[in-house]
Amino acid sequence: MPVEVPVEKWAGKVNEVTLGGNGRKSIVIGGETTLPFLKIDGAMPHRPAIAVEVDDVMPADWSPHLIAAWGDALKDPAVWAKKAAEYGADIIVLTLDSAHPERGNTGAAEAKKTVEKVLAAVDLPVIIIGPDVAEKDNEVLIAASSVGRGQRLALGNCVDKNYRSVAAACIADGHVAIAKTPIDINLAKQLNILICDIGLAPDAILMDPTTGGLGYGIEYTYSVMERLRLAALIGDKMTSMPMICDVGEESWRQKEARATSGVPATWGDHQERALAWEGITGVSLLNSGADIVVLQHPRTIALIKDAISKLMA
Amino acid sequence: MALSGIEIYKHLPKTNCKKCGFPTCLAFAMKVSQKAIAITACTDLSETARAALEAASRPPIRLITIGGDSRKVEVGNEVVMFRHEKTFYHPPGLMIKLKDTAPLEATLKTVDEVANLVIDRVGLKLSLDGFAIQNESKDAATFARCVEAVKARADLPLVLMSPDPAAMEAALEKSARSRPLIYAATKDNWEKMAELAKKHSCPLVASEPASLDELSALTQKLNQAGVEDLVLDPGPQGFSASLNTLTQLRRLAVKKSFRPLGFPIITFPAETTGSPEEEVILAGQQIAKYAGIIVLSRFSPATAYPLLTLRLNMYTDPQKPIQMAPGIYPIGTPKPGSPLCVTTNFSLTYFSVATELEASGFPSWLLVCDTEGLSVLTAWAAGKFDAEKIAKSVKAFNVEASISHRSIIIPGRVAVLRGELEEELQGWKIMVGPPEAMEIGSYLKRYWTN
Numbered sequence A: 001m002p003v004e005v006p007v008e009k010w011a012g013k014v015n016e017v018t019l020g021g022n023g024r025k026s027i028v029i030g031g032e033t034t035l036p037f038l039k040i041d042g043a044m045p046h047r048p049a050i051a052v053e054v055d056d057v058m059p060a061d062w063s064p065h066l067i068a069a070w071g072d073a074l075k076d077p078a079v080w081a082k083k084a085a086e087y088g089a090d091i092i093v094l095t096l097d098s099a100h101p102e103r104g105n106t107g108a109a110e111a112k113k114t115v116e117k118v119l120a121a122v123d124l125p126v127i128i129i130g131p132d133v134a135e136k137d138n139e140v141l142i143a144a145s146s147v148g149r150g151q152r153l154a155l156g157n158c159v160d161k162n163y164r165s166v167a168a169a170c171i172a173d174g175h176v177a178i179a180k181t182p183i184d185i186n187l188a189k190q191l192n193i194l195i196c197d198i199g200l201a202p203d204a205i206l207m208d209p210t211t212g213g214l215g216y217g218i219e220y221t222y223s224v225m226e227r228l229r230l231a232a233l234i235g236d237k238m239t240s241m242p243m244i245c246d247v248g249e250e251s252w253r254q255k256e257a258r259a260t261s262g263v264p265a266t267w268g269d270h271q272e273r274a275l276a277w278e279g280i281t282g283v284s285l286l287n288s289g290a291d292i293v294v295l296q297h298p299r300t301i302a303l304i305k306d307a308i309s310k311l312m313a
Numbered sequence B: 001m002a003l004s005g006i007e008i009y010k011h012l013p014k015t016n017c018k019k020c021g022f023p024t025c026l027a028f029a030m031k032v033s034q035k036a037i038a039i040t041a042c043t044d045l046s047e048t049a050r051a052a053l054e055a056a057s058r059p060p061i062r063l064i065t066i067g068g069d070s071r072k073v074e075v076g077n078e079v080v081m082f083r084h085e086k087t088f089y090h091p092p093g094l095m096i097k098l099k100d101t102a103p104l105e106a107t108l109k110t111v112d113e114v115a116n117l118v119i120d121r122v123g124l125k126l127s128l129d130g131f132a133i134q135n136e137s138k139d140a141a142t143f144a145r146c147v148e149a150v151k152a153r154a155d156l157p158l159v160l161m162s163p164d165p166a167a168m169e170a171a172l173e174k175s176a177r178s179r180p181l182i183y184a185a186t187k188d189n190w191e192k193m194a195e196l197a198k199k200h201s202c203p204l205v206a207s208e209p210a211s212l213d214e215l216s217a218l219t220q221k222l223n224q225a226g227v228e229d230l231v232l233d234p235g236p237q238g239f240s241a242s243l244n245t246l247t248q249l250r251r252l253a254v255k256k257s258f259r260p261l262g263f264p265i266i267t268f269p270a271e272t273t274g275s276p277e278e279e280v281i282l283a284g285q286q287i288a289k290y291a292g293i294i295v296l297s298r299f300s301p302a303t304a305y306p307l308l309t310l311r312l313n314m315y316t317d318p319q320k321p322i323q324m325a326p327g328i329y330p331i332g333t334p335k336p337g338s339p340l341c342v343t344t345n346f347s348l349t350y351f352s353v354a355t356e357l358e359a360s361g362f363p364s365w366l367l368v369c370d371t372e373g374l375s376v377l378t379a380w381a382a383g384k385f386d387a388e389k390i391a392k393s394v395k396a397f398n399v400e401a402s403i404s405h406r407s408i409i410i411p412g413r414v415a416v417l418r419g420e421l422e423e424e425l426q427g428w429k430i431m432v433g434p435p436e437a438m439e440i441g442s443y444l445k446r447y448w449t450n
């Protein structure tokens, strides 16, 4: 009996989203006509990208292993971004954390300066993330949008509370919006529809399905991503946006990666465990449909980059 | 694959003789399809019909048991491609590879370490499953000695790895009662390996890297030789090959009910990777994507823990989160004056908090509210963890009878509940704890005076 392997032919296709350009390096995300890396069914024309997080203030509560790996670069987002580029980042994610009311409450003026500085320091595509407080997000993202006009940045997070202003800025300045919803396929689709309705093109939207780290909800994210991707491949245009996952933050904020003392001996070596936490979270979400993974540790960047190359081979 | 009532009916005598206790054969068939009664209750079922029904109702991926009565690992019997379609049932076995050329002392030290590794997570005990012992020495006696020593030290499930039937025979003599997995039958040695598998009633790996066609030809030969408990080894699989090949195998089994390849799959992530870190990442992929047994080349608790966690996560039923019974839990041996904390009944949340309270040096009371198994913020966002719910739980579980004070510590992530809770719990002091459970110990040291 010869083996006849069933092949899935999908009608749908993940949107191709371009970041960067106009003097800046550009990168195309998405475009799959198959489930992640499954070349037996269709094509994955672009490799998933590695984005590296850079904060505009020194992170207060990071794991000692992250602090040791990045050193003084953590004090200056421009230096940090350059270093991230050297380590192999395809994209820089600049988080304007200092705008958070409890972490500096900086405003549009400071945001402009930081964004200018980071844009000047690296020629990679750049994603800008606000402090995750709706009004402050609006203020600093709109400022960042005008500074980066024409450079096709991605701006996030674009959520149910602020999507109008973020999407409007993207339309005005030629950027991409990151539509973020809490691990729910219907909410994700709904937000994409709302954003498209006010005139942002579908190929200017990335979806952030909200990441649960390993041991802290990864299974929910994993399954919602698989369902979103299956819906896209079946032909649902409003779930066809490429997906971005904050793997680094969600892995490194867990006790397993952060705590230096008071953990059971059965947990083994701290650094090895923490790196595996980020690496395993990353590879799992790549296999469920992540088109961009945001990472934090230089060693994970190298490992995941290599894994992606091998998955694409 | 579950059969429908109609499919079962086709095989019944259709005489409506009622001896099964049902008025008609069709009524009986419907009950069988709902698993309310066994097919054997039909007294007039012919042998051929019984065989046909049995074959048709076999799971698409055969359930394989490795190991003896004390500890065993069961793999296979999966029915879906994606966990959201139903659930993944049988978590892959994670085995540590040992070589019979290593000094026995060192091997036994690893055996102890692996056997003693028990990680508490979410109230569950996570551990590795056993060992794959490789006949690196190519010597039968050395192999048998190593297998015997490992088995005597820890009676965990084993994979015996040798291409040489004589060495395999020697090792099986020492271990067959605990049903090791025999690795492996190839196109060169399959007849002898099949003999051994039958003689010792052990499951057998069919190893054929050339193609799925040839792998399927090999499993059919083994089936014909009378070996039914098989595991597939499609050869060394790097990241891409592993994903593509294992997906094809899963599809053939669950979508096409293709029997010759309807078996769990064994993988060796170290064979295609260049470093221990990379091996772990590939093993992670294989947990998510369709491996049945994963043989790791090296033991390290620091990487075993995250892999065991991923396995637990992927094989959790997506329909129901692991949850706790709501109530008031003593952590340590609290007194009436000990701290009172409140949290949700999502197991992960409960155990994150309980573990920290235990370590804090403050015996405490932990009030667990019924949030239908949702975490703090998820439950809060879903309206299932609010001031009213907390106040009701305080009453329902008669908290005032257990404690002498009137202070309650709420999770920092729901600090916003404080005002309303002050309204709901008149006369109580509402304390806002830290956002992360990790910080509870230092919080109590600073703010708890009693």
Ligand code: B12
Binding pocket: A181, A182, A183, A184, A187, A210, A211, A212, A213, A216, A217, A220, A250, B321, B341, B342, B343, B344, B346, B348, B349, B352, B353, B373, B374, B375, B376, B377, B378, B379, B380, B381, B382, B409, B410, B411, B412, B413, B433, B434, B435, B436, B437, B438, B440
């Ligand atoms: C997994 C997840 C889900 C899963 C559910 C998992 C579960 N069983 O709870 C699913 C996919 C079902 C889900 C659904 C929703 N979710 Co949800 N989810 C998450 C996610 C990724 C992780 C949550 C988790 O498991 N955390 C781990 C546990 C252990 O954390 P925890 O309970 O908070 O406990 C910690 C601390 O609070 C502390 N702690 C706990 N108790 C106590 C007690 C005391 C005294 C102290 C001091 C400390 C303490 O200790 C723990 C460890 O530090 C988070 C985002 C994220 N990355 O964290 C979003 C998140 C919680 N979800 C969110 C939302 C909005 C929802 C939905 C309402 C979306 C929707 N509209 O459908 C639904 C609601 C569910 C419903 N309608 O039934 C939001 C909440 C936003 C907000 N700030 O209010 C979040 C933050 C995502 C986001 N950024 O938007 N979610």
Ligand code: SF4
Binding pocket: B012, B013, B014, B015, B016, B017, B018, B019, B020, B021, B022, B023, B024, B025, B028, B029, B041, B042, B043, B044, B045
């Ligand atoms: S015993 Fe068998 S033949 Fe008789 S009614 Fe029941 S199913 Fe039909």
